[in-house]
Amino acid sequence: MRPRHLIHRISAAIVALLASTALLAGSASPASAAGTGPYDAEYTTTFRLAEHTIYRPANLPDERLPVVVWGNGACRADGTMFEEFLLEIASHGFLVIANGRPGGSGSTDAGMLTAAIDWAVDENDRWFSPYRGHLDTGSIAVMGQSCGGIEAYEASDDDRVDTTVLWNSGMLSDLDNWRLRRLEAPIAYFTGGEDDIAHENALDDWDRIPSDLPAFLGSLDVGHTGTFGEPNGGEYGRVGALWLKWRLQGDQQAGEAFTGSDCGLCSTDWEVRQRNL
Template sequence: MRRALLGWVTVAAVVLGAAPAQAAVGGSGPYLADYETSAGLPNHTIYRPQTMPAERLPLYVWGNGACSANGLSQHNFLREIASHGFLAIANGGPNASGSTTSSMLTQSIDWALAESSRSGSKYYGKIDTTKIAVGGFSCGGLEAYAVSNDPRITTTTIFSSGLLNDADDYQLRRLTKPIAYFVGGPSDIAYPNAMDDWGKLPAGLPAFMGNLNVGHGGTYDQANGGEFGRVAVLYLKWRLKGDTAAGRAFVGADCGLCGGQWQVQQKNLTLGGDTPQPEPGAACSAVYAVQDQWNGGFVATVTVTAGAAAMSGWRVALGLPGGASISSLWNGVATGTTGSVTVTNQSYNGRLAAGQSTTFGLQGTGNGGGATVTCTGS
């Protein structure tokens, strides 16, 4: 049973106050970061390093507190993330008014993937389209939940938020990828619902819960986003850049956030990214679907579903049509890029209960239609 929270999605607007009219370049990371807008992505605010690093930028899409359309609502926090070599996109334009929707998070992902593959774009080849995180604060966290089943998303981050109604619990049941909660402790108005969500997560899902006793307002307005900014950077470095040193802040009884000001809970967390090697035996099925096709490229998803028995891992034999080639793939590990390709599960989505499904996705060049898929499992 969830606690009724009348109007708590508007509390963030009161707590945070107005965003600065002008925001300085900065952040504590190795790349000074700033924000910009794009005519190709209206009603959004894009945070990026001023000077692009040599490595590609993982993507972080963000829903603001109170679902505010002001993309500077959590400016210090998002600029800090960008300064560590990420592309962060907030719903809403700089100092804009009104409210946002969850579909705007999907628009951010679509735009970033298109810009990464568009010749002439400043982001051409600069975005790691296989590493995408979604997050949000308060009402923005509800927006993040709403799109968390997008197969392109690597991990979900929920800040001081929780589902408002038990009828929405299906959003928890469909989670297949790691999730992290950062909450303001028992004085946070979203605390009861966040903890209710925590108790209902699917068995086997990698999950982290951190409570810092700062209340619902968090630390977003502090220099570099304060403590929430610091831990968000660590989490994204771990999940999107494979930085196991950063991951030690979250994993194990002696984790970096354990035993200090954070109250920590963990589920199914490991530092390693080893992929279980499935053996033939357990029945499973795979369904291939083209999500988007354009002149010269496509995006497709493959849904893997366990049969009558549980599986500890899966392998999909993917037969691509002539002339098609995989340029990026998420939520799976691929061997090969053309012709006959083998895709195995990641460490976090191999275990499936009987009848349970998970999805991996890919972006490629050429025509994606007519591919074949065959699934085996263990």
Template sequence: MKRRFKIVTGLAAVVIAAATGILALGVPPADAAVGGSGPYPADYETSSGLPNHTIYRPQNLPAEKLPVFVWGNGGCSGNGLSQQNFLREIASHGFLAIANGAPNGSGSTTAQQLTQSIDWAVAENSRSGSKYYGRLDTTRIAAGGFSCGGLEAYAVSGDPRVTTTTIFSSGLLNDADDYQLRRLTRPIAYFIGGPSDIAYPNAMDDWGKLPATLPAFMGNLNVGHGGTYDQTNGGEFGRVAVLYLKWRLKGDTTAGSQFVGPDCGLCRSQWQVQQKNLTLDGGTPPTSPSPSVPPSGSPSTAPGCSAAYRVQDQWSGGFVAGVVVTAGNAAINGWRVSVTLPGGAAVTSVWNAVGTGTSGTVTMANAQYNGRLAAGQTAGFGFQGTGTGAGATVSCTAS
């Protein structure tokens, strides 16, 4: 069952209302980074052939062809500068990013505008005399969006020209819309703001309903619904979006290693990670932690699954830890991890698992959406605690 997060409905769009200190949507960020951090300093422009859109591109088009990323703004805002730091950062790494809405535009957008962006890019790539003539890779197109814009991205995910979908702090609002999940056939990635994100329950509900064989990534960064889009170069969401697009649209497997396997780059960071059916370039994802970055606790195996514990952050008086659960040689229907904490440590909050107990040996069982794992598949959960996290041990039991 979907939990409806606060919305305002209109004829053209669903507009997310920020009610808990969320950064204002549709307002150009004050610290807009000039150019982005990539090798191709980027800016935005408009085109008479694509009204009510904002086009982010390298200022000097590189020799390499640019894959295309079409974007729906938070709140379905008609201001194409709503996430300008984030989109300029993506463009600076060799992409053409097209946002719904004119620069400083007003009103609301629709999913149809994402289709218009794709149509325009394909046409410009084929039009003699266009600055983009033969300069775009229109076989590699991603659709993405933040909050209400994520609903727009879902709506066009069935377009055969879309090769991957990216959902940022969003989830379908009604069970009646789940057909959009069932029709997915190409990779999807979710980047969500953790349990404090108002879209979190809906995103996790969607995650549990994806087609069984669909390649999918779920990353949760506990920053809430507002994300990091207004930070310089789009902050952490900008960084991971670039990596994901480099992997999926440019075939960069080094970037892809941030998302694939139990020892993926984001698995060893503040992100809470889940994966389904992910491989690098058709290969087999890694199955053991890198010896150069061992977990801070000792991995322990049991029939059916294994668990690896890692302290992700430690400060005076508290810590954040993550655990990666890996299914064994056969599929499992659920898992339960026992975590023996060091003396004086206590759990204060848990995400992506159901916790029992707060000190000594505590148990963390799968949530409704992440218990069923195929052979070798992983799921992750995390928790925050008081005291010191180093020295904990874990064991896993499958069902």
């Protein structure tokens, strides 16, 4: 074979490889960019993590993005079930991976949250990955709403997890209270007040978690479905972004919403409990 033809074939092979890699990386959703943070956010999918939905800044910034994995209410495999809320989180400089494909159906489990963490760690190192070098895989949160919060409890038994966040959630059975005793990362509970069917569960868990664990509990009278469906996730979106900015990005100003007797959420409509913060 002539050298010129050989070079042409090698070049064609490289082009094909790059095209295949781009396809595997996923395609952006038709959803419009959203969020109140410094980055316009979107969601996307990838064949490499086929049963999830990825929320991210539309244009990946130079700053590395901490990773947040999310379990849906009812453990439902619909990655856009909490779209407004998760786009808001992503707009503040996070890569958020939700269980389930956009508009998906069926059920999820805690293993999908761990799989999402594994994928993010691998993608940050993988050649030709659009996320290579863009992720802060040393800063990871597990979060979930209702049944998804139980998934977050289970997935929190991972040395890579830096904070656990439960929304309208708490342990359903005393037989599972052993999961509370093994918690090591700072934890936050956000409930919808006395009308939230999970409120009492969260309060019970609060009394059972390790006494030396950094913990916050905020209750707002919005019921079990919270403010997730409001534009940008409403008050839940604002407070959730603040917690993650503090715990994963080291933003001390954001942390003032949760710390001290004069915290930003204190003396507001939120009812607050604090421990070791």
